[in-house]
Amino acid sequence: MPREDYEVVIGIEVHAELSTKTKIFCSCPTTFGAAPNTQVCPICMAMPGTLPVLNERVVEYAVKAGLATNCEISRDSKNDRKNYFYPDLPKSYQISQYDKPLCMNGYVEIETAEGKKKIGIERIHIEEDTGKLNHDDFGGGSLLDLNRAGVPLIETVSRPDMRSAAEADAYLKKLKSIFEYIEVSDCKMQEASFRADINVSVHKPGTPYGTRTEMKGMDSFRSITRAIEYEIDRQIEVIENGGKIYQETLRWDDVSGKTFSMRDKEDAQDYRYFPDPDLVAINLSEEYIQNVKESLPELPESRKQRYLEEYNLSEKDANIITSSKYLSDLFEGAIKVCNNPKAVNNWIISDISRILNETEMEPIEIPFDSKQLGKLVILIDKGTISSSIGKKVVTELFENPRDPEEIIKEKGWIQISDEGAIKEVVIKILEANPQSIADYKAGKDRALGFLVGQAMKETKGKANPQMLNKMFLEELKK
Amino acid sequence: MLLNLIAGHDEKDTTSSDRPKVDYTLSLKNDVKGLKIGVPKEFYGKGLNEEVKAKLEEAIEKYRELGAIVEEVSLDIAEFSLAAYYIVACAEASSNLGRFDGIRYGHRSESAKELNEIFIKSRSEGFGDEVKRRIILGTYVLSSGYYDAYYKKAQQARTLVMNKFSKIFEDYDAILTPTSPVVAFNIGEKSNNPLEMYLADIYTVSVNVAGLPGISIPCGVDKCGMPIGMQLIGNKFQEETILNAAYTFEQAIEFRKKYKPEFKGGAN
Numbered sequence: 001m002p003r004e005d006y007e008v009v010i011g012i013e014v015h016a017e018l019s020t021k022t023k024i025f026c027s028c029p030t031t032f033g034a035a036p037n038t039q040v041c042p043i044c045m046a047m048p049g050t051l052p053v054l055n056e057r058v059v060e061y062a063v064k065a066g067l068a069t070n071c072e073i074s075r076d077s078k079n080d081r082k083n084y085f086y087p088d089l090p091k092s093y094q095i096s097q098y099d100k101p102l103c104m105n106g107y108v109e110i111e112t113a114e115g116k117k118k119i120g121i122e123r124i125h126i127e128e129d130t131g132k133l134n135h136d137d138f139g140g141g142s143l144l145d146l147n148r149a150g151v152p153l154i155e156t157v158s159r160p161d162m163r164s165a166a167e168a169d170a171y172l173k174k175l176k177s178i179f180e181y182i183e184v185s186d187c188k189m190q191e192a193s194f195r196a197d198i199n200v201s202v203h204k205p206g207t208p209y210g211t212r213t214e215m216k217g218m219d220s221f222r223s224i225t226r227a228i229e230y231e232i233d234r235q236i237e238v239i240e241n242g243g244k245i246y247q248e249t250l251r252w253d254d255v256s257g258k259t260f261s262m263r264d265k266e267d268a269q270d271y272r273y274f275p276d277p278d279l280v281a282i283n284l285s286e287e288y289i290q291n292v293k294e295s296l297p298e299l300p301e302s303r304k305q306r307y308l309e310e311y312n313l314s315e316k317d318a319n320i321i322t323s324s325k326y327l328s329d330l331f332e333g334a335i336k337v338c339n340n341p342k343a344v345n346n347w348i349i350s351d352i353s354r355i356l357n358e359t360e361m362e363p364i365e366i367p368f369d370s371k372q373l374g375k376l377v378i379l380i381d382k383g384t385i386s387s388s389i390g391k392k393v394v395t396e397l398f399e400n401p402r403d404p405e406e407i408i409k410e411k412g413w414i415q416i417s418d419e420g421a422i423k424e425v426v427i428k429i430l431e432a433n434p435q436s437i438a439d440y441k442a443g444k445d446r447a448l449g450f451l452v453g454q455a456m457k458e459t460k461g462k463a464n465p466q467m468l469n470k471m472f473l474e475e476l477k478k
Numbered sequence: 479m480l481l482n483l484i485a486g487h488d489e490k491d492t493t494s495s496d497r498p499k500v501d502y503t504l505s506l507k508n509d510v511k512g513l514k515i516g517v518p519k520e521f522y523g524k525g526l527n528e529e530v531k532a533k534l535e536e537a538i539e540k541y542r543e544l545g546a547i548v549e550e551v552s553l554d555i556a557e558f559s560l561a562a563y564y565i566v567a568c569a570e571a572s573s574n575l576g577r578f579d580g581i582r583y584g585h586r587s588e589s590a591k592e593l594n595e596i597f598i599k600s601r602s603e604g605f606g607d608e609v610k611r612r613i614i615l616g617t618y619v620l621s622s623g624y625y626d627a628y629y630k631k632a633q634q635a636r637t638l639v640m641n642k643f644s645k646i647f648e649d650y651d652a653i654l655t656p657t658s659p660v661v662a663f664n665i666g667e668k669s670n671n672p673l674e675m676y677l678a679d680i681y682t683v684s685v686n687v688a689g690l691p692g693i694s695i696p697c698g699v700d701k702c703g704m705p706i707g708m709q710l711i712g713n714k715f716q717e718e719t720i721l722n723a724a725y726t727f728e729q730a731i732e733f734r735k736k737y738k739p740e741f742k743g744g745a746n
Contacts, residue, residue: 045582048578051492054492090582144582272572272620278493
């Protein structure tokens with residue numbers, strides 16, 4: 001495939017559910033996972049005669065998001081109606097923003113193997129989420145759950161500035177981490193509170209942009225990368241074979257690893273946007289915007305700089321840790337307990353990250369707290385347990401989080417640092433492996449490693465490794 | 479009074495004004511001496527029924543007798559108002575009525591088999607002709623390509639109408655117009671001629687378009703005994719002025735004593 005001959009253009013719309021306590025136009029709670037239709041009222045069910053009242057928190061959160069992504073904040077904004085029929089849209093229009101979004105012309109900076117790059121943000125606007133249709137086995141019908149109807153969203157529209165799946169991935173991760181830091185959204189992808197519509201097109205350099213296709217409602221980084229790669233290849237193949245790309249909405253199927261056409265341009269809807277006459281204009285004062293600006297917490301970029309300077313972290317490690325507010329909070333919390341940034345960094349970068357990856361968990365789901373991680377580091381620093389036992393404790397913390405001290409007592413993992421006990425093991429191993437002694441004496445240093453390994457095995461990893469090493473050397477010299 | 483109850487800010491309706499409430503019953507002073515009333519000549523021209531016109535002229539005289547200063551003014555807005563009103567009202571109606579989709583409440587077609595049929599059949603069966611007409615008009619004026627020519631233009635016309643009213647209220651306290659060019663027609667009589675029916679609203683929609691208070695009270699009856707209405711329009715939030723003007727007039731002509739409307743069947 002002549003992929004090098006093509007330039008890829010990607011633009012992304014992100015919908016993030018705001019973590020306000022109540023919905024955008026009524027006082028129903030927004031908690032996820034409640035029984036169907038238990039978090040509804042006449043307003044979000046669109047009973048005739050009801051009127052929306054805009055939740056001020058929604059405006060505040062959107063302004064926060066705008067300020068954190070270098071946007072201009074509109075002093076004069078409004079709500080518009082987007083009209084279309086679908087059962088999950090009870091009013092038959094969605095209250096959104098059309099030509100006067102709250103935030104405009106921002107950017108975020110991303111970093112990939114290619115280096116640093118600014119990705120433009122065209123706009124961030126507020127709108128209400130729709131309900132949910134559950135296509136279930138209930139007699140072949142569909143059931144409507146309006147709990148999500150009226151949950152506030154911000155839609156962030158990027159400029160078509162991304163040129164690869166890696167850049168799209170970096171952009172999404174950056175945006176997610178910013179929203180987490182400023183605490184406007186919990187960004188839980190498995191609850192669809194952070195989801196992306198990805199627009200992809202390809203063209204030969206020097207020619208106009210190609211026709212784009214859109215993949216809607218993507219909610220996992222892994223699928224997003226796969227889907228973009230697939231779609232790039234598919235489009236190039238179609239063009240190379242003399243075909244044409246049609247502007248259409250695609251559905252990514254994770255199982256088959258393919259995209260499927262959902263609806264094409266011919267069904268393109270006319271949403272008949274117009275200003276919602278039930279709501280008044282949103283006018284923000286300079287003072288209001290200044291107050292929101294001052295309420296913004298430390299952003300990932302600034303935390304990263306601090307980690308590089310204060311804790312001497314490598315750029316790569318600092319990037320990983322600050323990529324998520326939860327990892328970053330875990331890091332800082334654990335350091336407060338154990339005062340050993342290097343060790344905490346290592347645990348997060350190696351074992352914790354590995355387990356998160358393997359289990360496809362997000363940092364927010366880490367079941368243990370920073371105190372427990374800090375205590376684990378202290379136990380290793382004091383020599384109570386070895387770092388190989390530490391790994392087991394981390395695994396245990398994921399499975400059944402509790403005080404690490406309790407874990408090691410319960411499991412009998414306390415390190416053997418008693419000289420007599422260690423000596424006993426060393427002698428036992430030496431007696432069992434005369435060949436290794438001969439090898440060592442013949443100059444094969446590797447034999448020492450083998451013997452230490454055997455001793456560790458014998459003690460189920462509990463022996464103090466430094467003491468083992470020292471004592472083997474002493475015995476072998478005899 | 480009802481107005482006393484519904485006035486004031488409603489926290490569940492952000493479009494309601496948060497001005498302090500007043501007791502409107504205190505505004506009924508039965509005195510209009512020195513009140514400046516503007517009579518827009520454009521509202522008394524073409525299309526106005528002669529009997530209605532005659533009664534309005536009597537009303538103007540009555541106000542003069544009562545000490546008010548009544549002068550002719552020019553307010554060339556009725557046609558813009560009517561057009562703007564029907565565009566905006568239909569646009570909003572087309573969107574507001576979308577919720578009657580047969581999903582959660584209201585009529586659901588018995589014969590609908592799939593989703594689009596539920597929408598289409600339930601709405602086709604449930605809505606009457608006038609409602610359908612307004613939904614179609616409203617959908618049209620909001621459609622891409624027509625929005626600027628209709629909906630946006632209508633909103634601009636509203637601003638124009640508001641400005642023209644403001645100009646008059648610089649010099650006058652109230653505006654006196656007929657309520658309708660004709661007396662009430664029989665139920666269903668104009669169903670086949672919606673345009674004529676819409677034209678009956680030509681004098682009253684201005685206040686809705688401009689966001690002004692208006693009051694309509696009877697000022698007499700025609701030869702069939704059908705009541706003839708006159709309308710008083712006040713400046714923004716000047717309900718007290720027009721309530722007092724209407725009350726004073728009503729006391730003076732003793733409408734309830736003098737006219738006992740008797741329906742003789744068939745207007746005109």
